[in-house]
Structure formats: structure tokens, C-alpha cells
Amino acid sequence: MKSLRLQLLVGVGVVAAASLAAIWLRLPPDEVQPVTVPLESSATVLRVGAEDWADLVTTRMPSGDNWVLLPATPATAEEFRSDQQGEQRGFVSAESCRECHESYYETWQHTGHAKSSSAADSHSILGSFADGRSTLRTGSEQLQFHMRNRDEKYAQVVELLDSxxxxxxxxxxxFDIVLGSGRHGQSYLWFDRDYLYQMHVSYLSETDSWVNSPGPYSDGTADFSRPVPPRCLDCHATWAAWDSEQMNRFDRDSLLLGISCVRCHGPGHEHIRLHRSRPDATEGMRIINPATLSIERRNEICAQCHSAGELLGRPFEYRPGTALQEWLEADLDVSNEENADPHSANQLARLMRSRCYTDSDGIACVSCHDPHSSDVAVLESTVATCAECHGQLPCPEQSRTGKLTPRDCVDCHMPPRRDAQVEIQTESGRIQALLRDHLIGVHSQP
Ligand code: HEC
Ligand code: HEC
Ligand code: HEC
Ligand code: HEC
Ligand code: HEC
Ligand code: HEC
Ligand code: HEC
Known part of the structure; x- marks a missing residue:
């Protein structure tokens, strides 16, 4: 059994990450069961090392309230600096493409991709800091969270009552980084020096309120110790340089937030250099136009992030136009109805199970989704896509129900489903994210 390198701190003093003044009690390496302290006395604070976090919360956390998890951030003198900067590798921001592709930039900046990660400020954080809405109460009377805005400095404050x-x-x-445009919700990340962790409190759009983060965050606990691995930013940002020795340590100046053009078009520095030097060129040089790829390769550009599976290569090293399976062992044969990670309906795997896909030459994600603009017209373009193969013949349902809107069609043939993989524990129950099933067909429970 792997030993947990954690230190147990009983009888909490201050929960601040930086200033913990209290009695430390180091567990012998093999004694891994955390000791539960009776609720009435006080809370239990654990310092968790990044390597131990997953193991601890999935298998070893004792049930009960008032656990506070803080990161055991290694003491490092110097900030991590990497020579692997995105610019040098062609991972440039969308600003760099703007000078020649203004119209693409204009519409792209409003997409969920553009806003999938950003620096935390008054615009990017969607949750409220107003009195009456800035507190997240929990099932434990001793523990609550307060969202504080002091001179535009935003913080999550854990408040722990010693009974x-x-x-x-x-x-x-x-708050340092916002993850999520807020279509479903947002999670937040904080830096302890240059080590990145997820915050306990997230924002849920469905209820327009602060909530415990989805997944392994139990109500009545406070966890600020979940390490954020590079793969998280690989899916939610354009570029980040990280320390390969430490799973959650980043070169803070290297971060390029938001998902820019190059994640779907491949590195752009050569393209820019060539076109700047030959302003009269009319054919694009040294850049991927996904429209010229096979349907399979085109969908894999999306599946680098919209698919679960084990990473074979390194984050940020997939290149559009190459075979995804060499980089990601994508879980495309999901045969169970429940779909696996990442907190999404695993769109490609579902789509590929449809008879529409298997009995045809395939369907591209971009036949329904316009990757350069936010998705307002997706219902119309979806119905137009059905018609490309099925013709304008009316659905048999139409004779029973009369006139149908595009939403009706999509709700029956690609119904929204509650996703058990994305579950949020609240004081009063559980909420699951509502995601669109990409298995096109006749569903028994629309
Ligand atoms: C200095 C001007 C310039 C810059 C900067 C620039 N491009 Fe282009 N790009 C062009 C020109 C000119 C074309 C060819 C005409 C067209 O298709 O618009 C082109 C074509 C393209 C094409 C279509 C290629 C094809 O084979 O049909 C893509 C995709 C593209 N650019 C993406 C990008 C991306 C992504 C960036 C930023 C990394 C970028 N461009 C920056 C000038 C530029
Ligand atoms: C670098 C990772 C990445 C790539 C590549 C990517 N996506 Fe996404 N996509 C995301 C993330 C992360 C979100 C969630 C964004 C949010 O709302 O915060 C998202 C959201 C979406 C949404 C929800 C609507 C919206 O605007 O938020 C659609 C639709 C979508 N992606 C389709 C695509 C398609 C189609 C492709 C391929 C052409 C693609 N994505 C490529 C990561 C990616
Ligand atoms: C394999 C790629 C992948 C990884 C890794 C990943 N995400 Fe996501 N995430 C997505 C995609 C794709 C979506 C959009 C899902 C959808 O709308 O169906 C998304 C959606 C989200 C959303 C909701 C965004 C919105 O606007 O509604 C949040 C919040 C989020 N992710 C947080 C995280 C955090 C925090 C991590 C890492 C600790 C993480 N994700 C890791 C791909 C990923
Ligand atoms: C989520 C992935 C994604 C992002 C982000 C993205 N694109 Fe694209 N882009 C595509 C796909 C896919 C196509 C091919 C569309 C098709 O097949 O119809 C394309 C096509 C293009 C084309 C060529 C259109 C043509 O004439 O065939 C240009 C130019 C372009 N994109 C520029 C940009 C620029 C500039 C940005 C950033 C502001 C950007 N793209 C962001 C996926 C993306
Ligand atoms: C036949 C049309 C169609 C195809 C093909 C398609 N989608 Fe969708 N997609 C939709 C519709 C419709 C919605 C729901 C939009 C809404 O509810 O507003 C959607 C929603 C989404 C969302 C938003 C999250 C959610 O579940 O609500 C993501 C992410 C997404 N699609 C990604 C993809 C990816 C990646 C592919 C390719 C593997 C793809 N889609 C292929 C029609 C399509
Ligand atoms: C690329 C072509 C293509 C597209 C696009 C397409 N289909 Fe299909 N679809 C097929 C083929 C081929 C079959 C299997 C043969 C048949 O039943 O005609 C099929 C089968 C079906 C079935 C029967 C499914 C089953 O499991 O028996 C339904 C329902 C259906 N399609 C609805 C849709 C709807 C709704 C859309 C749009 C969201 C759509 N299709 C888009 C090609 C397509
Ligand atoms: C109330 C649910 C419902 C709605 C709304 C609905 N459908 Fe259907 N659709 C069905 C069912 C059930 C079938 C299978 C009928 C059968 O096999 O006799 C079907 C069959 C189909 C097929 C035939 C697939 C094949 O086997 O060839 C297509 C295409 C289709 N629908 C498209 C649409 C479109 C487009 C709309 C919107 C105009 C729509 N549907 C609205 C339930 C619905």
C-alpha cells in the first residue's frame, strides 16, 4: 500500500495557507488512516501532497464534516522558469492572427473557447460578491465560505467556527484563474507561489449561485489542495509551460489563457512570418485548414479536448492534422450508456456510435458547430445537417404532432441528459450537469 505523505494537524488555528501556526504531528509512513477528530471539538486540517491528493479523496477520506484540506506545497526558493515558451513553438495568441483575419477574431472572441480560461477579475468571475449572495453555507453549522471583494481583489474565505x-x-x-465561460459554470484556480490548485467553491449557472465544486468535493468540507495538472490547462487554455518534475508547477508568465486559433490550426509562427514577408500572397501557407482534412482527422482536432482517454504523449503536443490515437488513447468505443470523462458527454464517442455515423461516410463536428462563432444557430444547422442525408422527408412524428421547431427535433433525437460524471453536492441535495447526448437516434426517454 502506497504511503501517504501527509501531515495531520489537529485543533485548527488559522486556515490560511501561508500562516499556519499550530502543533504538527507527523504520521509514521505506514499509518495512513487519518484520525477523525470529534466534531464538537473542532475541525481537522490535513496537509496533502500533490501526489497523494487523488488517493486521499477517492478512497481514504473519512466521512463526516469539517475537514479542511490544504496543499503541502514544496518549499522552493526560486520560481520555476521554463525555456519552452509557447511563442517559440508557434502557440501564439489570437491577437497575432487578428491583423489579417479580423472577422474571424471578432466572432471567435465571444465563443466558449475564447473564454474557457481567463485571469480572475470583475468581468470574468460570474458569481456574486454582493451582500446576501456572497456566502456559501454548508450542511455543517461550523463551516461556511464567504466570497470577498476588497478593492477589486477577490478571495474565497473559509470561515470555521470552533464550537x-x-x-x-x-x-x-x-482567485487567480477562472476556468469556464459559464455556459454551465465556472471553477477557480489559485497559485501557492507557482504551484496551481483548484479552489473549493465553484459557480453554477443553472442556479446562479456559489456551489461546492463538482466531483470529489463533499459538502461540509473545504478543499484547497487539489493539484491542477497540465492536462487541465491543455484542454482549457492555449499554452502553459510546466515543470515536468512537479505535476502542478507552472511558469506563471508562460500561461496563454483562452483557447486560441492555433489549437485547431496548428502552430502559427511560420504562417505569420511568411505572410508578413509576402503581403500579396493569396494562398495560405504553413497552416492547417481543417476543411481540407478527412472527417476523421477533422474531428480529432476537437477530440483532443472533447474526449476522455489516457494521454500517451505530453500535454500541448498534439498537432492538428496528425492521428490522435498516437497522442491520446481516446476512449471512442465506450459501449456503456453512461459516458466517461471529461465532465462532458464525450461527444465524439457518442456520435460515432450513431447509425448515422457508422452507416454513412461519417459526420464532422463542424457540420453542426461553427468553431468561429458562439453557438446561437446550432439547432438550425443541426436540422439542416439531418436533411443533407435524410432529405427533406418529414419525420414520421410530424404527422402526429404537427409543426415542429428545430429544438423539438433535437430534443427527441439528441436529448439533453443529466450527467452523473458531473455531480455537485449541495447543502440540500445533488445537482448533475445537463449535457446534450451526441448519439443521434431514436431515444426511449427524450
Ligand atoms: C500577415 C497576415 C496573416 C497573419 C498574421 C495570419 N494569417 Fe492566416 N492567412 C493569411 C493569408 C493572406 C491567407 C490566404 C488568404 C485567406 O485564405 O484568407 C491566410 C490563410 C489562412 C488560413 C486558410 C489556409 C488554407 O489553406 O486555406 C488559415 C486556417 C489561417 N490563415 C489561419 C491563421 C491563423 C490561425 C493565424 C494566427 C496564428 C493567422 N492565420 C495569421 C494571412 C495571415
Ligand atoms: C484545446 C481544447 C479544445 C479544442 C481543440 C476544442 N474544444 Fe470545444 N471546448 C473546449 C472547452 C474547454 C470547452 C468549454 C468552454 C467553456 O464554455 O468554458 C469547449 C466548448 C465547446 C462547445 C460548447 C459551446 C461553447 O461555445 O462553449 C462546443 C459546441 C465545442 N466546444 C465544440 C468544439 C468543436 C466542434 C471543436 C473542433 C472544431 C472543438 N470544440 C475543439 C475545449 C476544446
Ligand atoms: C480532456 C479535456 C479536459 C480536461 C482535462 C478538463 N476539462 Fe473542463 N471541460 C472540457 C470540455 C470539453 C468542456 C465543455 C463540456 C461541455 O460543455 O459539454 C469542459 C467544461 C468545463 C467547465 C464548465 C465550463 C462552462 O463554461 O460551463 C469547467 C468549470 C471545467 N471544465 C473545469 C475544469 C477543471 C477545473 C479541470 C482540471 C482540473 C478541467 N476542467 C479539465 C474539457 C476538459
Ligand atoms: C475550435 C477550433 C477552431 C478555432 C479555435 C479556430 N478555428 Fe478556424 N477553423 C476551424 C475549422 C474546423 C475550420 C474548417 C471549417 C470547415 O470545415 O468548414 C476552420 C477554418 C478556418 C479558416 C479557413 C476558412 C476557409 O476559407 O476555408 C480560417 C482563415 C480560420 N479558420 C481562421 C481562424 C482564426 C483566425 C481563428 C482565431 C481567431 C480560428 N480560425 C479559430 C477550427 C477552428
Ligand atoms: C448533428 C449535429 C451535431 C454534431 C455532428 C455535433 N454536435 Fe455538438 N451539439 C449539437 C447540438 C444541437 C447541441 C446542443 C445545443 C443547445 O442545446 O443549444 C450540441 C452541443 C454541444 C456541446 C455543448 C455541451 C452540451 O452538451 O450541452 C458541445 C461541447 C458539443 N456539442 C461538441 C461537439 C463535438 C466535439 C462534436 C464532434 C465530435 C459535435 N458536438 C458534433 C449538435 C451537433
Ligand atoms: C451523414 C449522413 C447522416 C446525417 C448527417 C444524419 N443521419 Fe441519420 N442516419 C443516416 C444513416 C445512413 C442511417 C441508417 C440508415 C437509415 O436508417 O436510413 C441513419 C439512421 C437514423 C435514424 C435511425 C437510428 C437507429 O438507430 O435506427 C434516425 C432516428 C436518424 N438517422 C435521425 C437523424 C437525425 C435527427 C439527424 C440530424 C440530427 C441525422 N439522422 C443525421 C445518415 C445520417
Ligand atoms: C417526439 C419525438 C420526435 C420529434 C419531435 C421528432 N422526431 Fe424524428 N423520429 C422520432 C421517432 C420515434 C422516429 C422513428 C420512427 C419510426 O421508426 O417509425 C423518428 C424518425 C426520424 C427520422 C428517420 C430516421 C430513419 O430511420 O430513416 C429522421 C431523419 C427524423 N426523425 C428527423 C427528425 C426531424 C428533422 C425532426 C424535426 C422536424 C424530428 N425528427 C422530430 C421522434 C421524433
Whole structure:
């Protein structure tokens, strides 16, 4: 059994990451079961090393309230600096493409991709800091979270009541990065020096409120120790240079947030250099136009992020136009109805199971989705796509139900489903994300 390198701290003083003044009690390596402290006395604070986090929360966390998990960030003197900067590798921001492709840039900037990660500020954080809406209560009377805005500095504050002394201890964590445009919700990341962690509190659009983050975040606990691996930013950002020795340590200046053009078109520096030097060229040089790829390769550009599976290569090293399976062991043969990670309906795997896909030459994601603009017209373009293969013949349902809108068609043939993989625990119950099933067909429960 792998030993947990964690330190147990009993009888909480302050929960601040930086200033923990309390008695440390180091567990012998093999004694891995955390000791539960009775609720009435006080909370239990664990310092968790990045390598141990997953193991701890999935198998070893004792049930019960008032657990506070803080990262055991290694003490490092110097900030991590990498010579692997995105610019040099052609991972440039969309600003660099703007000078020649203004119209693409204009519409792209409003997409979920463009806003899938950003620096935390008053515009990007969607949750409210207003009185009355800035508190997340939990099922535990001793623990709650307060969202604080002090001079445009935003923080999540853990408030822990010691029932013995009646004193409230607080610990605060500054919002650094926002993940998610807010279509479904947002999660937040914070840096402890140059080590990146997820914050306990997320924002859920469906309820327009602060919630415990989805997944392994139990109500009545506070966890600020979940390490953010490079793959998380690989799917949600354009570029990040990380320390290969430490799973969640980044060169902070290297981060290029938002998903820019180059993630779908491949590195752009050569293209830009050539076109700047030959302003009269009319044919694109040294850039991928996905429209010229096979349907399979074109869909794999999307599946680098819209698919679950084990990474065979390194984050940020997939190149559009190449075979995805060499880089990601994509889980495309999901044969069970429940679909696996990532917190999405695993669109390509579902689509590829449809008879529409298997009995035809295939369907491209971009036949329904315009990757350069936000998705307002997707219902119309979906119905137009059905017609490309099925013709304008009316659906047999139409004679029973009369006139149908595009939404009706899509709701029956690609119904929205609650996704058990993305579950949020709240004070009053559980909420699951509502995602569109990409298996086209006749569904028994629309
Ligand atoms: C200095 C001008 C310039 C810059 C900067 C520039 N492009 Fe282009 N790009 C062109 C020209 C000119 C063409 C050819 C005409 C056209 O298709 O618009 C082109 C064509 C393209 C094509 C179509 C290629 C094809 O084979 O049909 C894509 C895709 C593209 N550019 C993407 C990008 C991306 C992504 C960026 C930023 C990394 C970028 N461009 C930056 C000038 C530029
Ligand atoms: C670098 C990773 C990445 C690539 C490549 C990628 N996506 Fe996404 N996609 C995401 C993430 C992350 C989100 C969630 C964005 C959000 O709302 O915060 C998303 C959201 C979406 C959405 C939801 C609508 C929206 O605007 O938020 C659609 C539709 C979508 N992607 C389709 C595609 C298609 C089609 C492709 C291929 C042409 C593609 N994606 C390529 C990561 C990616
Ligand atoms: C394999 C790629 C992948 C990884 C890894 C990944 N995500 Fe995502 N994430 C996505 C995609 C794709 C979507 C859009 C899902 C959809 O709309 O169906 C998404 C959606 C989200 C959303 C909701 C965005 C919105 O606007 O509604 C949040 C929040 C989020 N991810 C957080 C995270 C965090 C935090 C991590 C890492 C700790 C992470 N994701 C890792 C691909 C990924
Ligand atoms: C989510 C993936 C994605 C992103 C992000 C993206 N594109 Fe594209 N782009 C595509 C795909 C896919 C096609 C091919 C569309 C098709 O098959 O109809 C394309 C086509 C193009 C074309 C060629 C259109 C033609 O004439 O055939 C240009 C130019 C282009 N994109 C520029 C950009 C620029 C500039 C940005 C950033 C502002 C950008 N793209 C962002 C996926 C993307
Ligand atoms: C036949 C049309 C069609 C195809 C093909 C298609 N989609 Fe979709 N997609 C839709 C529709 C319709 C929605 C729901 C839009 C809505 O509810 O507003 C959707 C929603 C989404 C969302 C938003 C999250 C959600 O579940 O609500 C993502 C992400 C997405 N698609 C990605 C993809 C990817 C990646 C591919 C290719 C593997 C793809 N789609 C292929 C029609 C399509
Ligand atoms: C690329 C071509 C293509 C596209 C696009 C397409 N289909 Fe199909 N579809 C087929 C083929 C081929 C079959 C299998 C033979 C048949 O039943 O005609 C099929 C089968 C079906 C079936 C029967 C499914 C089953 O499991 O028996 C339904 C329902 C269906 N399609 C609806 C749709 C709807 C709705 C859309 C748009 C969202 C759509 N199709 C888009 C080609 C396509
Ligand atoms: C109330 C649910 C419902 C709605 C709404 C609906 N459908 Fe259907 N559709 C069905 C069912 C059920 C079938 C299978 C009928 C059968 O096999 O006799 C079907 C069959 C189909 C097929 C035939 C697939 C094949 O086997 O060839 C297509 C294409 C289709 N629908 C498209 C559409 C379109 C386009 C719309 C919107 C105008 C639409 N449907 C609206 C339930 C629905």
C-alpha cells in the first residue's frame, strides 16, 4: 500500500495557507488512516501532497464534516522558469492572427473557447460578491465560505467556527484563474507561489449561485489542495509551460489563457512570418485548414479536448492534422450508456456510435458547430445537417404532432441528459450537469 505523505494537524488555528501556526504531528509512513477528530471539538486540517491528493479523496477520506484540506506545497526558493515558451513553438495568441483575419477574431472572441480560461477579475468571475449572495453555507453549522471583494481583489474565505471557544477562524485564498465561460459554470484556480490548485467553491449557472465544486468535493468540507495538472490547462487554455518534475508547477508568465486559433490550426509562427514577408500572397501557407482534412482527422482536432482517454504523449503536443490515437488513447468505443470523462458527454464517442455515423461516410463536428462563432444557430444547422442525408422527408412524428421547431427535433433525437460524471453536492441535495447526448437516434426517454 502506497504511503501517504501527509501531515495531520489537529485543533485548527488559522486556515490560511501561508500562516499556519499550530502543533504538527507527523504520521509514521505506514499509518495512513487519518484520525477523525470529534466534531464538537473542532475541525481537522490535513496537509496533502500533490501526489497523494487523488488517493486521499477517492478512497481514504473519512466521512463526516469539517475537514479542511490544504496543499503541502514544496518549499522552493526560486520560481520555476521554463525555456519552452509557447511563442517559440508557434502557440501564439489570437491577437497575432487578428491583423489579417479580423472577422474571424471578432466572432471567435465571444465563443466558449475564447473564454474557457481567463485571469480572475470583475468581468470574468460570474458569481456574486454582493451582500446576501456572497456566502456559501454548508450542511455543517461550523463551516461556511464567504466570497470577498476588497478593492477589486477577490478571495474565497473559509470561515470555521470552533464550537468550544465560539471563535471563528478564517483562511483566505485569492482567485487567480477562472476556468469556464459559464455556459454551465465556472471553477477557480489559485497559485501557492507557482504551484496551481483548484479552489473549493465553484459557480453554477443553472442556479446562479456559489456551489461546492463538482466531483470529489463533499459538502461540509473545504478543499484547497487539489493539484491542477497540465492536462487541465491543455484542454482549457492555449499554452502553459510546466515543470515536468512537479505535476502542478507552472511558469506563471508562460500561461496563454483562452483557447486560441492555433489549437485547431496548428502552430502559427511560420504562417505569420511568411505572410508578413509576402503581403500579396493569396494562398495560405504553413497552416492547417481543417476543411481540407478527412472527417476523421477533422474531428480529432476537437477530440483532443472533447474526449476522455489516457494521454500517451505530453500535454500541448498534439498537432492538428496528425492521428490522435498516437497522442491520446481516446476512449471512442465506450459501449456503456453512461459516458466517461471529461465532465462532458464525450461527444465524439457518442456520435460515432450513431447509425448515422457508422452507416454513412461519417459526420464532422463542424457540420453542426461553427468553431468561429458562439453557438446561437446550432439547432438550425443541426436540422439542416439531418436533411443533407435524410432529405427533406418529414419525420414520421410530424404527422402526429404537427409543426415542429428545430429544438423539438433535437430534443427527441439528441436529448439533453443529466450527467452523473458531473455531480455537485449541495447543502440540500445533488445537482448533475445537463449535457446534450451526441448519439443521434431514436431515444426511449427524450
Ligand atoms: C500577415 C497576415 C496573416 C497573419 C498574421 C495570419 N494569417 Fe492566416 N492567412 C493569411 C493569408 C493572406 C491567407 C490566404 C488568404 C485567406 O485564405 O484568407 C491566410 C490563410 C489562412 C488560413 C486558410 C489556409 C488554407 O489553406 O486555406 C488559415 C486556417 C489561417 N490563415 C489561419 C491563421 C491563423 C490561425 C493565424 C494566427 C496564428 C493567422 N492565420 C495569421 C494571412 C495571415
Ligand atoms: C484545446 C481544447 C479544445 C479544442 C481543440 C476544442 N474544444 Fe470545444 N471546448 C473546449 C472547452 C474547454 C470547452 C468549454 C468552454 C467553456 O464554455 O468554458 C469547449 C466548448 C465547446 C462547445 C460548447 C459551446 C461553447 O461555445 O462553449 C462546443 C459546441 C465545442 N466546444 C465544440 C468544439 C468543436 C466542434 C471543436 C473542433 C472544431 C472543438 N470544440 C475543439 C475545449 C476544446
Ligand atoms: C480532456 C479535456 C479536459 C480536461 C482535462 C478538463 N476539462 Fe473542463 N471541460 C472540457 C470540455 C470539453 C468542456 C465543455 C463540456 C461541455 O460543455 O459539454 C469542459 C467544461 C468545463 C467547465 C464548465 C465550463 C462552462 O463554461 O460551463 C469547467 C468549470 C471545467 N471544465 C473545469 C475544469 C477543471 C477545473 C479541470 C482540471 C482540473 C478541467 N476542467 C479539465 C474539457 C476538459
Ligand atoms: C475550435 C477550433 C477552431 C478555432 C479555435 C479556430 N478555428 Fe478556424 N477553423 C476551424 C475549422 C474546423 C475550420 C474548417 C471549417 C470547415 O470545415 O468548414 C476552420 C477554418 C478556418 C479558416 C479557413 C476558412 C476557409 O476559407 O476555408 C480560417 C482563415 C480560420 N479558420 C481562421 C481562424 C482564426 C483566425 C481563428 C482565431 C481567431 C480560428 N480560425 C479559430 C477550427 C477552428
Ligand atoms: C448533428 C449535429 C451535431 C454534431 C455532428 C455535433 N454536435 Fe455538438 N451539439 C449539437 C447540438 C444541437 C447541441 C446542443 C445545443 C443547445 O442545446 O443549444 C450540441 C452541443 C454541444 C456541446 C455543448 C455541451 C452540451 O452538451 O450541452 C458541445 C461541447 C458539443 N456539442 C461538441 C461537439 C463535438 C466535439 C462534436 C464532434 C465530435 C459535435 N458536438 C458534433 C449538435 C451537433
Ligand atoms: C451523414 C449522413 C447522416 C446525417 C448527417 C444524419 N443521419 Fe441519420 N442516419 C443516416 C444513416 C445512413 C442511417 C441508417 C440508415 C437509415 O436508417 O436510413 C441513419 C439512421 C437514423 C435514424 C435511425 C437510428 C437507429 O438507430 O435506427 C434516425 C432516428 C436518424 N438517422 C435521425 C437523424 C437525425 C435527427 C439527424 C440530424 C440530427 C441525422 N439522422 C443525421 C445518415 C445520417
Ligand atoms: C417526439 C419525438 C420526435 C420529434 C419531435 C421528432 N422526431 Fe424524428 N423520429 C422520432 C421517432 C420515434 C422516429 C422513428 C420512427 C419510426 O421508426 O417509425 C423518428 C424518425 C426520424 C427520422 C428517420 C430516421 C430513419 O430511420 O430513416 C429522421 C431523419 C427524423 N426523425 C428527423 C427528425 C426531424 C428533422 C425532426 C424535426 C422536424 C424530428 N425528427 C422530430 C421522434 C421524433
Amino acid at each position: 468550544e471557544t465560539g471563535q471563528t477562524h478564517t483562511g483566505e485564498f485569492a
